[in-house]
Amino acid sequence: MQYKTRDHLVTATYRVNFQVLKSDRFVLLGASGCGKSTLLKAVGGYMMPTEGEIRLKGVPVRGPGPDRMMVFQEFDQLLPWKTVKENVMFALEASGKLKGRAAEDKAMQYIEKVNLADFANNYPHTLSGGMKQRVAIARGMAMEPDILLMDAPQDAG
Ligand SMILES: Nc1ncnc2c1ncn2[C@@H]1O[C@H](COP(=O)(O)OP(=O)(O)OP(=O)(O)O)[C@@H](O)[C@H]1O
Ligand SMILES: [Mg+2]
The missing domain is CATH 3.40.50.300 (P-loop containing nucleotide triphosphate hydrolases)
Structure with missing residues (x-):
């Protein structure tokens, strides 16, 4: 996941791969700024991945x-x-x-x-x-x- 700012390209997450199954409680832990919110927003459909794909029940996420x-x-x-x-x-x-x-x-x-x-x-x-x-x-x-x-x-x- 990347953010484009006026003069920067920020790579917030890079090649993250995980699977969450029904009734799982999946927790993302990491230092401040490591990309947790970014990843969550991508799963929510509020941001699109720069590469790769997020699938829900096999169907790619295209929006919220x-x-x-x-x-x-x-x-x-x-x-x-x-x-x-x-x-x-x-x-x-x-x-x-x-x-x-x-x-x-x-x-x-x-x-x-x-x-x-x-x-x-x-x-x-x-x-x-x-x-x-x-x-x-x-x-x-x-x-x-x-x-x-x-x-x-x-x-x-
Ligand atoms: N809108 C944005 N534009 C540019 N860069 C951003 C933007 N939002 C986040 N970033 C950058 O992306 C990186 C990840 O941010 P993110 O908010 O995902 O971190 P986080 O793991 O949720 O941190 P925290 O634990 O503090 O909530 C940080 O380096 C941050 O500066
Ligand atoms: Mg956060």
């Missing part, structure tokens, strides 16, 4: 999709004008997976899983960084994707 939910490391990923519950419901409704009461029940089920039931009606700006990341984790899990990509979930406590 609801089969790969991603919890990002570095930016505010919740909709600030929606509550915790509405943020989780939004993913379910926008993707057409569930709506109304069914979306609300599913959202609450996963919000409880990440211990945020008491904050379901809070807005993101009233939460800590780790709490916001837990909301993003609940949102990802609620979609019940093939793969949940979590960047630095240890920050979520």
Whole structure:
């Protein structure tokens, strides 16, 4: 994976090869800047590999999709004008997976899983960084994707 900047070509990862099987918990560990987020973004379909291929169930990844939910490391990923519950419901409704009461029940089920039931009606700006990341984790899990990509979930406590 490479980044092209104005006067540099940054090779963030080089010839990485691994396979993840169903129900695996696969962890990427390495020093800061070694390319973990880059690799995760590539699996999420947000970046294309310079060479080689990423396949999901044998099919090459061409872009993001609801089969790969991603919890990002570095930016505010919740909709600030929606509550915790509405943020989780939004993913379910926008993707057409569930709506109304069914979306609300599913959202609450996963919000409880990440211990945020008491904050379901809070807005993101009233939460800590780790709490916001837990909301993003609940949102990802609620979609019940093939793969949940979590960047630095240890920050979520
Ligand atoms: N948008 C970008 N443009 C140019 N270079 C980038 C960009 N994003 C990351 N890089 C470079 O790619 C390399 C890998 O970055 P990456 O964010 O994948 O590291 P990381 O392993 O996730 O680090 P950390 O543990 O600090 O989160 C670094 O050298 C970084 O400077
Ligand atoms: Mg990172």
